[in-house]
Structures are given as C-alpha cells and as structure tokens.
Amino acid sequence: MIETRGLRKSFRSRAGRETKTVDAVRGVDLDVAKGEIFGFLGPNGAGKTTTLRMLATLIEPDGGEATIAGADLRKDPAEVRRRIGYVPQGGSTWDESTAREELVLHARMYGISKADAQRRAARALDAFQLTEYADRKCKTYSGGQRRRVEIALGIIHEPKIVFLDEPTTGLDPQSRAHMWDEIRRLRADGMTVFITTHYLDEADALCDRIAIMDNGEVVAEGTPTALKREISGDVVLVGLDLAATPQAAQTLDGEPYVNKLETVDEGGLRLYVDEGATAIPQVLRRLDHAGLELRSIELHRPSLDDVFLTKTGRSLRES
Amino acid sequence: MKFARDTWLIFQRQTQLLLRNPVWVFVGVFQPVMYLLLFAPLLKPALNAPTQAAAYKIFVPGLLVLLAIFGGLFQGFGLIAELRAGVIERSRVTPISRLALLLGRSLRDVVSLMVQAVIITLLALLFDLRVFIGDLLLAYLMLALIALMTSAVSYGVALKVKSEDALAPLMNTVAQPVLLLSGILLPLTFAPGWLQGIANWNPFSWAVDGTRALFAGDLGSDKVWQGLSITAVLAALGVYWAARQFARSVR
Numbered sequence: 001m002i003e004t005r006g007l008r009k010s011f012r013s014r015a016g017r018e019t020k021t022v023d024a025v026r027g028v029d030l031d032v033a034k035g036e037i038f039g040f041l042g043p044n045g046a047g048k049t050t051t052l053r054m055l056a057t058l059i060e061p062d063g064g065e066a067t068i069a070g071a072d073l074r075k076d077p078a079e080v081r082r083r084i085g086y087v088p089q090g091g092s093t094w095d096e097s098t099a100r101e102e103l104v105l106h107a108r109m110y111g112i113s114k115a116d117a118q119r120r121a122a123r124a125l126d127a128f129q130l131t132e133y134a135d136r137k138c139k140t141y142s143g144g145q146r147r148r149v150e151i152a153l154g155i156i157h158e159p160k161i162v163f164l165d166e167p168t169t170g171l172d173p174q175s176r177a178h179m180w181d182e183i184r185r186l187r188a189d190g191m192t193v194f195i196t197t198h199y200l201d202e203a204d205a206l207c208d209r210i211a212i213m214d215n216g217e218v219v220a221e222g223t224p225t226a227l228k229r230e231i232s233g234d235v236v237l238v239g240l241d242l243a244a245t246p247q248a249a250q251t252l253d254g255e256p257y258v259n260k261l262e263t264v265d266e267g268g269l270r271l272y273v274d275e276g277a278t279a280i281p282q283v284l285r286r287l288d289h290a291g292l293e294l295r296s297i298e299l300h301r302p303s304l305d306d307v308f309l310t311k312t313g314r315s316l317r318e319s
Numbered sequence: 320m321k322f323a324r325d326t327w328l329i330f331q332r333q334t335q336l337l338l339r340n341p342v343w344v345f346v347g348v349f350q351p352v353m354y355l356l357l358f359a360p361l362l363k364p365a366l367n368a369p370t371q372a373a374a375y376k377i378f379v380p381g382l383l384v385l386l387a388i389f390g391g392l393f394q395g396f397g398l399i400a401e402l403r404a405g406v407i408e409r410s411r412v413t414p415i416s417r418l419a420l421l422l423g424r425s426l427r428d429v430v431s432l433m434v435q436a437v438i439i440t441l442l443a444l445l446f447d448l449r450v451f452i453g454d455l456l457l458a459y460l461m462l463a464l465i466a467l468m469t470s471a472v473s474y475g476v477a478l479k480v481k482s483e484d485a486l487a488p489l490m491n492t493v494a495q496p497v498l499l500l501s502g503i504l505l506p507l508t509f510a511p512g513w514l515q516g517i518a519n520w521n522p523f524s525w526a527v528d529g530t531r532a533l534f535a536g537d538l539g540s541d542k543v544w545q546g547l548s549i550t551a552v553l554a555a556l557g558v559y560w561a562a563r564q565f566a567r568s569v570r
Contacts, residue, residue: 057412058411078414082414084412086409086412088405088408090405091404092404092405092409093404093405094336094401094404095404096336096339096340097336101332109325109328109410109413109414110413110414110415111324111414153409157413
C-alpha cells in the first residue's frame with residue numbers, strides 16, 4: 001500500500017544571519033501492507049509529521065521515491081490525493097460550521113455530488129455517533145467529539161489509506177480508548193491506517209507494525225512483539241543512591257549473567273539479563289557482599305521504550 | 320467545468336459563513352456612511368463645487384474605491400484563522416483546484432463589496448447624486464476588479480507570513496501611501512507637481528480617476544479605459560500570484 005525508498009526532506013532555518021539546514025527526514029524506507037495499522041513512533045521532532053506530510057502530498061520531498069496506493073507520489077500527486085485521507089494533528093474543523101456542513105463540503109471537494117455527499121455525511125455521523133450533535137457548531141464540541149468529526153472527514157471519500165497524525169494527543173483516557181476502537185473499526189472495513197504517535201502504549205496496543213523514528217531516520221521496524229523480542233531477556237532495575245551507583249556499577253560489570261549495564265542519571269542501574277528471576281538473587285548477593293545498600297529492585301519485561309533506548313541510547317520518555 | 324464547480328463550492332461555503340454573521344454589513348457600511356455624513360459636507364466649499372451633488376460626484380467614487388482597497392487588503396486575516404484551524408491544510412489534501420480555493424474566497428469578497436457599494440450609492444442618491452446606470456455598472460466593474468486584486472494579494476501575503484502580527488502592519492504600510500497617493504479623499508488636481516508625478520505611478524490613482532470620470536458621466540474619457548485596463552491587468556497578476564501561493568509546495 002505504501003512503499004517508500006530514500007525519502008528525504010531538509011528545511012532551511014534562519015537564526016540571525018546564519019542559515020542552517022536541518023535534515024528533518026534523512027532517507028526513509030517503509031513498506032506498509034494493505035489493511036494494517038502501521039504506527040510511526042518517535043519523540044517530537046523526530047521527523048514523523050514531516051514524513052507524513054510528504055506522503056499526504058502536502059510538502060514535496062527533496063529526494064527519494066514513494067508509491068502510495070499504487071500512485072507515484074512524485075509524478076502524480078493528484079492521483080495520490082484521490083486515494084488517501086489525511087487527518088492533521090492540530091485539527092481541521094471550523095468553529096462556526098456544523099459537523100454535517102463540514103462533512104458535506106469535504107466530500108464535495110473530492111468531486112462527489114451534493115446528494116451523495118449528504119448521504120455519506122449522514123452515514124459517517126451515524127458511524128461515529130455524532131448524529132446528536134450533527135447540526136451544532138463545531139466550537140461547541142468536546143475534544144473527543146471534534147476529533148471524531150475530523151477522522152470522519154478524513155475517510156468521507158472512502159480512501160484506501162488514511163493518515164492520522166497523532167490522533168489521540170490531548171484526549172482524556174476514555175476518549176482515547178474510544179478513538180482506538182474507531183481506528184480498529186477502520187481496519188476492519190479494509191482500510192490501511194497509518195498513524196503517528198509518541199505514546200508507547202498506543203503503538204503497542206493499537207498497531208500491527210511499527211517503525212521507530214529518531215532524528216529523521218527509521219531506527220527499527222517490525223511488529224511490537226518482534227521488536228521487543230529482539231531485545232533478548234529482561235531488564236532489572238536496581239534503585240541506588242547516586243553516591244553508591246558508580247561502585248555498584250563496578251561491582252556488577254563483568255558478572256557473567258549481565259549482558260549489558262547502564263547507569264540511570266538519577267542514581268541506579270539498568271541491567272539487561274537473560275533471565276530476570278535467576279539474576280535478581282545473584283545481584284542482591286553481590287551488592288550485599290560489597291556492602292552496598294539498595295533502595296529497590298524491580299524486574300521488568302522489555303517495553304517499546306527499551307527498544308527505543310537500545311536503538312538510540314535515549315529513553316523516549318525523556319526525549 | 321471542474322474548476323467552475325470547485326470555485327462555486329468554495330464561494331458558497333464562504334458566503335454561507337459570512338451570512339451567518341451579518342454584523343459585517345453594519346461594520347462595512349458604518350464607516351463609509353460616517354464619511355458620507357460627517358466629511359462630505361466639508362467638500363462643497365473645499366472643492367469649490369457649485370452644488371452639494373457635484374461634490375458627491377467627486378467624493379463618492381473615491382470613497383467606493385477606498386472601500387474596495389481596504390475591504391480586500393484585510394481579508395487575509397480570515398485566511399490566517401482558517402490556516403490555524405487546519406481548514407486550508409484539509410482542503411489541500413483533496414484534489415480540489417488550487418485556483419478555486421483562492422477564487423472562491425476572493426469572489427465572495429467581491430460580492431460583499433458590491434453589496435456595500437450598492438448601499439452607499441443608494442444613500443448618496445438621497446443626497447442628490449445622479450449617475451447613469453450604464454456608467455455606474457462600469458464603475459462597479461472597476462470596483463470589483465480592485466477588490467479581486469486586493470483580496471487575492473491579501474490572501475497570498477497571508478499564506479506567506481502566516482501570522483496576524485505580521486499581516487496587520489504590512490497591510491497598513493502598503494495601504495497608507497496607496498491611499499494618500501490616489502487622491503481618494505481629495506482629487507490630486509490640487510497636488511503640487513512632484514506629488515502628481517509620484518501618483519502617476521500609483522495604479523489606484525488611475526482607478527480613482529476612471530471611476531470619477533464614470534460618475535461624472537464622461538464615458539468617452541481616456542481615463543475610463545485606462546483605469547479599467549490597469550486594474551484588470553493587476554487583478555489578473557494578483558490572482559495568478561496568490562493562486563501560486565495556494566499551490567506552493569503542492570503540485
């Protein structure tokens with residue numbers, strides 16, 4: 001459905017008299033299959049939105065190739081537009097219009113006749129449980145309602161692919177869960193869904209496959225399970241005072257069961273081990289033997305954050 | 320065909336939103352009416368006009384051109400609000416014609432200006448202004464072309480600067496010399512030679528002269544076709560440039 005090779009984009013920014021070139025996207029290769037929810041995970045500024053906007057024909061790539069729903073992005077952007085839907089991050093509804101007006105107008109922008117547009121709008125309002133508010137102005141909607149209108153706008157012309165830029169940012173937990181259901185429903189209808197997110201749990205729970213993006217590059221790609229499995233074993237978090245951390249690191253480094261050791265900035269260690277259950281007693285024994293007092297010990301199975309951490313050396317939560 | 324349909328679609332939508340908020344009619348007419356009531360009476364003695372009606376023949380066309388210039392130049396603010404709401408981006412991912420996105424909006428502005436112009440003309444009739452209907456319609460064409468140009472340019476600039484804070488001073492800076500150098504409030508026949516020399520380079524000065532000639536019933540005057548041609552060319556250029564801004568970075 002989506003195939004990109006070496007997609008690039010740089011922006012020039014001016015700070016005082018100097019012009020700087022920022023490479024926002026530095027060669028992205030993606031393969032998204034039909035009917036999957038594909039997640040683009042990464043911190044703010046990683047280049048997710050820029051990539052998405054390129055794929056949605058809003059900005060022209062500097063280089064690379066992309067085929068979207070069978071149309072060539074570089075050669076025939078007009079055809080790409082017909083086949084995709086796009087839901088921008090910051091909203092797309094006008095305060096003074098009603099949901100129904102917005103839906104009818106948007107359908108008609110795709111060349112759909114007035115009568116057909118009205119039918120589609122009614123159906124979409126129904127599917128997104130918006131009928132009750134359909135003829136109220138958008139400014140009276142809650143955040144969740146408004147986001148649903150926006151998603152409905154993105155799919156009113158029944159595209160093959162819909163791009164959702166951070167669809168749940170700013171929603172309360174309940175609306176968020178609701179939105180996840182809506183997105184799964186799109187997949188059930190046979191649509192390919194491409195979302196960006198900086199929420200780990202969202203990528204994990206919602207997406208069939210994800211690509212992790214950092215600094216303009218895709219650093220990992222696969223199903224969430226496979227990516228987590230790539231990080232072999234478990235992680236043991238050892239809570240220590242800042243002062244005791246270096247000595248503890250020295251003590252545990254080189255122990256046969258520790259695959260990798262990292263110090264945590266605010267004190268403590270992160271140990272990558274094959275088997276958490278057998279490693280913990282040994283860690284306790286070694287630290288006790290060295291006369292080091294530990295505050296806590298915690299075992300956790302790898303999360304997507306750990307995947308991000310191993311690939312980039314930073315935690316997604318920190319960045 | 321598709322282009323006409325797309326333009327009509329945007330025009331309809333923008334008009335509908337405008338009608339929902341009818342305050343604009345009041346606001347748009349209030350200021351010119353104030354000029355008509357509170358400023359125009361000074362003109363008869365100042366212009367040495369034989370009658371009040373003669374003074375109006377000079378003043379009303381200028382006032383209408385003023386309205387067209389300012390009405391157009393400040394339309395960009397609405398577009399910036401739309402940009403911020405994501406409405407423009409949403410439109411740009413659809414296959415709708417980029418020129419229609421601009422023209423639908425600009426034509427709405429032209430129509431709303433026409434409504435204001437008609438109201439002002441009718442009021443001026445109460446003050447004994449008399450114009451031939453054919454001349455008046457040509458004058459309205461001139462006004463429409465001016466409004467088309469200024470609103471298109473305003474939209475184009477709005478897309479470039481993307482912020483009200485930049486648009487407001489920019490438009491004021493452009494509008495002020497244009498206003499002063501076009502002889503809108505007082506004809507430039509009183510101006511010293513050097514000032515007239517500069518004004519000759521101001522296309523709006525030609526537009527004002529042409530409109531005045533039409534109001535004076537002087538259809539044969541060179542000023543009429545000169546004014547119309549200049550504004551038509553500028554309107555075409557303005558629309559072309561602004562439509563490119565709508566299509567920019569999106570082929």
